[in-house]
Amino acid sequence: xxxxxxxxxxxxxxxxxxxxxxxxxxxxxxxxxxxxxxxxxxxxxxxxxxxxxxxxxxxxxxxxxxxxxxxxxxxxxxxxxxxxxxxxxxxxxxxxxxxxxxxxxxxxxxxxxxxxxxxxxxxxxxxxxxxxxxxxxxxxxxxxxxxxxxxxxxxxxxxxxxxxxxxxxxxxxxxxxxxxxxxxxxxxxxxxxxxxxxxxxxxxxxxxxxxxxxxxxxxxxxxxxxxxxxxxxxxxxxxxxxxxxxxxxxxxxxxxxxxxxxxxxxxxxxxxxxxxxxxxxxxxxxxxxxxxxxxxxxxxxxxxxxxxxxxxxxxxxxxxxxxxxxxxxxxxxxxxxxxxxxxxxxxxxxxxxxxxxxxxxxxxxxxxxxxxxxxxxxxxxxxxxxxxxxxxxxxxxxxxxxxxxxxxxxxxxxxxxxxxxxxxxxxxxxxxxxxxxxxxxxxxxxxxxxxxxxxxxxxxxxxxxxxxxxxxxxxxxxxxxxxxxxxxxxxxxxxxxxxxxxxxxxxxxxxxxxxxxxxxxxxxxxxxxxxxxxxxxxxxxxxxxxxxxxxxxxxxxxxxxxxxxxxxxxxxxxx
Amino acid sequence: xxxxxxxxxxxxxxxxxxxxxxxxxxxxxxxxxxxxxxxxxxxxxxxxxxxxxxxxxxxxxxxxxxxxxxxxxxxxxxxxxxxxxxxxxxxxxxxxxxxxxxxxxxxxxxxxxxxxxxxxxxxxxxxxxxxxxxxxxxxxxxxxxxxxxxxxxxxxxxxxxxxxxxxxxxxxxxxxxxxxxxxxxxxxxxxxxxxxxxxxxxxxxxxxxxxxxxxxxxxxxxxxxxxxxxxxxxxxxxxxxxxxxxxxxxxxxxxxxxxxxxxxxxxxxxxxxxxxxxxxxxxxxxxxxxxxxxxxxxxxxxxxxxxxxxxxxxxxxxxxxxxxxxxxxxxxxxxxxxxxxxxxxxxxxxxxxxxxxxxxxxxxxxxxxxxxxxxxxxxxxxxxxxxxxxxxxxx
Numbered sequence: 001x002x003x004x005x006x007x008x009x010x011x012x013x014x015x016x017x018x019x020x021x022x023x024x025x026x027x028x029x030x031x032x033x034x035x036x037x038x039x040x041x042x043x044x045x046x047x048x049x050x051x052x053x054x055x056x057x058x059x060x061x062x063x064x065x066x067x068x069x070x071x072x073x074x075x076x077x078x079x080x081x082x083x084x085x086x087x088x089x090x091x092x093x094x095x096x097x098x099x100x101x102x103x104x105x106x107x108x109x110x111x112x113x114x115x116x117x118x119x120x121x122x123x124x125x126x127x128x129x130x131x132x133x134x135x136x137x138x139x140x141x142x143x144x145x146x147x148x149x150x151x152x153x154x155x156x157x158x159x160x161x162x163x164x165x166x167x168x169x170x171x172x173x174x175x176x177x178x179x180x181x182x183x184x185x186x187x188x189x190x191x192x193x194x195x196x197x198x199x200x201x202x203x204x205x206x207x208x209x210x211x212x213x214x215x216x217x218x219x220x221x222x223x224x225x226x227x228x229x230x231x232x233x234x235x236x237x238x239x240x241x242x243x244x245x246x247x248x249x250x251x252x253x254x255x256x257x258x259x260x261x262x263x264x265x266x267x268x269x270x271x272x273x274x275x276x277x278x279x280x281x282x283x284x285x286x287x288x289x290x291x292x293x294x295x296x297x298x299x300x301x302x303x304x305x306x307x308x309x310x311x312x313x314x315x316x317x318x319x320x321x322x323x324x325x326x327x328x329x330x331x332x333x334x335x336x337x338x339x340x341x342x343x344x345x346x347x348x349x350x351x352x353x354x355x356x357x358x359x360x361x362x363x364x365x366x367x368x369x370x371x372x373x374x375x376x377x378x379x380x381x382x383x384x385x386x387x388x389x390x391x392x393x394x395x396x397x398x399x400x401x402x403x404x405x406x407x408x409x410x411x412x413x414x415x416x417x418x419x420x421x422x423x424x425x426x427x428x429x430x431x432x433x434x435x436x437x438x439x440x441x442x443x444x445x446x447x448x449x450x451x452x453x454x455x456x457x458x459x460x461x462x463x464x465x466x467x468x469x470x471x472x473x474x475x476x477x478x479x480x481x482x483x484x485x486x487x488x489x490x491x492x493x494x495x496x497x498x499x500x501x502x503x504x505x506x507x508x509x510x511x512x513x514x515x516x517x518x519x520x521x522x523x524x525x526x527x528x529x530x531x532x533x534x535x536x537x538x539x540x541x542x543x544x545x546x547x548x549x550x551x552x553x554x555x556x557x558x559x560x561x562x563x564x565x566x567x568x569x570x571x572x573x574x575x
Numbered sequence: 576x577x578x579x580x581x582x583x584x585x586x587x588x589x590x591x592x593x594x595x596x597x598x599x600x601x602x603x604x605x606x607x608x609x610x611x612x613x614x615x616x617x618x619x620x621x622x623x624x625x626x627x628x629x630x631x632x633x634x635x636x637x638x639x640x641x642x643x644x645x646x647x648x649x650x651x652x653x654x655x656x657x658x659x660x661x662x663x664x665x666x667x668x669x670x671x672x673x674x675x676x677x678x679x680x681x682x683x684x685x686x687x688x689x690x691x692x693x694x695x696x697x698x699x700x701x702x703x704x705x706x707x708x709x710x711x712x713x714x715x716x717x718x719x720x721x722x723x724x725x726x727x728x729x730x731x732x733x734x735x736x737x738x739x740x741x742x743x744x745x746x747x748x749x750x751x752x753x754x755x756x757x758x759x760x761x762x763x764x765x766x767x768x769x770x771x772x773x774x775x776x777x778x779x780x781x782x783x784x785x786x787x788x789x790x791x792x793x794x795x796x797x798x799x800x801x802x803x804x805x806x807x808x809x810x811x812x813x814x815x816x817x818x819x820x821x822x823x824x825x826x827x828x829x830x831x832x833x834x835x836x837x838x839x840x841x842x843x844x845x846x847x848x849x850x851x852x853x854x855x856x857x858x859x860x861x862x863x864x865x866x867x868x869x870x871x872x873x874x875x876x877x878x879x880x881x882x883x884x885x886x887x888x889x890x891x892x893x894x895x896x897x898x899x900x901x902x903x904x905x906x907x908x909x910x911x912x913x914x915x916x917x918x919x920x921x922x923x924x925x926x927x928x929x930x931x932x933x934x935x936x937x938x939x940x941x942x943x944x945x946x947x948x949x950x951x952x953x954x955x956x957x958x959x960x961x962x963x964x965x966x967x968x969x970x
Contacts, residue, residue, distance in 0.1 A: 468688050468690065470686040470687070470688050470690035471690045471692055473649075473651050473677070473684075473686070473690070474684065474686055474690040474692075474751075475703065476650075476651070476676075476677035476678050477649055477651075477677055477678070477682065477683060477684040477761075478678075478683070478703050478704035478707055478751070478755070479678045479681075479704055479707040479708060479755070480678055480703075480707045481676070481678055482676075484707065488703075489692060492694045493692070493693070493694055495694075
């Protein structure tokens, strides 16, 4: 009988502790990722010590001159801290109020609002900054136009100011703060509050003595994280700061590398310093999380008890809708309106509507190429990225390989490096490589993959860890090899999650600015930097059309992602 | 009487735990297995073996290293040192630097979580191990149907596995584990996620299945009833070490030390010392701390440092059932607790307080003075515990 042969085939065969397919694949992936993440930073650091001709590598003279020069940039460092603190304050306030209203009160339309809260995140700070400059530029801004039309004197608002930069950053980082704080609020056991009520405390007293102290660590964590993000943020300062000659560290680095001759040494020193500040901030954040200050976050989601707000309901709902209006409706409305006009104006009797901007966008070779390239890169990065990142996640969280913790640190490392600093580092590293990739889409792809590692690995880890380990072990016990197990069990189980992660990586690639702006060459244009250069050289109307195209692409991907994740959770409920 | 036979098997089993019945060659041999997680040692040099066709159970409290031991037999855990042989072939050996991959070991396993693949149908789940072995499709169909029949799940063959109830998943997991006719099946607490009634039924089915298939199996559980009901031999583990190996009855009747006496069943542990260790029959006299002399039994040669005897709560007669002549003592019924299947009495006797469990048919009132009686064979001398006396209090 056929089954007789089974035992023979499955009989113990000796295999040393040495090379297996798993071992080889693991080693290769680790080497490649380690190279991609650490090599550019090494170059950036080396260049920051270059006090000779900044164009020559390796440095002819080494010194700390570039760091000493930063003393002259104290205003810029001060600006950066000021804007970051200010915008963090606004973003966390917005995030806290929104999170509290949407998780703990019974205002109507919560589900819709919660979805809408994510929109600013996908709009991207670049598009946000463009839209707000259309809205609130000192002369031509729609708000000022309208103000003048209705008889107001002077201008009512000017977004080309430090406050304007901070405002736009806060508006679009507010949704990150919201997500983090509402996670903290959702994971608080409502019994803790109910306990206080049973003991006789009023609603207000419960709020002050129980809810706030429990949520405080979560809010603090969100504030620190957002602050680190603000330090490295680039787009808003680029679009809104530079016209008013207001510089933060990221835009100063940009100017230094753009000037002629480019001063890569000083730019690198600034970049390394910014990286160190951001790294320290994030390390502090991690330490806080580790220390268990997050005891309210148990990893378990509770169904929060919702409070009835009575007359306050409409005030709170109004606040949420106001945020949606200011961060989504108004900017996107202005953007779309502009993109269909010959000259941007909010005064309808003066408006000349046209679709010419879109025709121009698609017929102008450079713009068309940028769109096509971005889509191609998005597909490529997401596809290869997801594949490699799944393996990485498996290696880090499942293989029990010695040193998996170090690999995790390495992979998460780009998170602590400001995007555009990493872009500079990659540029500098690859300019000095024997293989010439500069100016090709390949380099952009490599850059995207590297900086998106943390995002992809974190997302996929959530997916992979949901799959019970014994499902995989069982396959091995049944006689499947590691590769067979990956193919028949692991990957099929992960399919929906992988699809969602693919879309997320695609979105992140299409909206990428910091790395693209450095790695883009004349024949490898991509959309986000193309928008920036169109903004400074061509008209507002064409730029708006390009921004609408980018945003629309992202929104389609987001819709697909929501659909996939909805199906995913439905499937999860069935099993 | 039966008693005598029982005692003789006990002595061989407990004294030489790794010696199997000579007729059956060992199928799996585990020797000096040490498993470490970093600085923490989960298993401290465990050795046992399983003759062909035997059902061995690793029993112990959670964290005792039983699952870790099982997983290292399957190759899912890499031990620190030691050796594991299957069919005489080393699948793991630290000295010879051998570590055979899980899939080459030819063992099968049923997981605690069942590990039913939700993206496949029942049929596909069961067929997996056969398909890996590149069996012709016809033979696969036949083998899958055969094993689904064995667990009475054939009519669910085309169901998506995600739509099964817990008990059905359990059956599919079982069918999948036996479909490719492995000679060894490992069970990792397979019944612990089922409700009590279903667990009872599955125990019976498992036992039948083991008989039908003639496989060797290693079973891990923390449930002593389950261990006793389905296994030929039981290995009691605690803190990464083996406390005792033997048949279920041996272990129940002749616990080797206070841990086994306490963990398995319920027993009274009485402190004292050996007064007279005379005959070859193992009968001794034990003097309790309170000065009471008890006729007791030692399954091993007395060493002299023993300080405890164990008396099973179910082996003590009260009043009308106090028929034994070896030990007869007066006591006072201090408390009576009705548990349903048995009644538990707390009895004040000269050596402190004694727990006795009797069937509910013979109720005795609280406050009554009554005769307590038990056989010398049921009062077992325990080995002195190495790490301080933990079970010192009188139960």
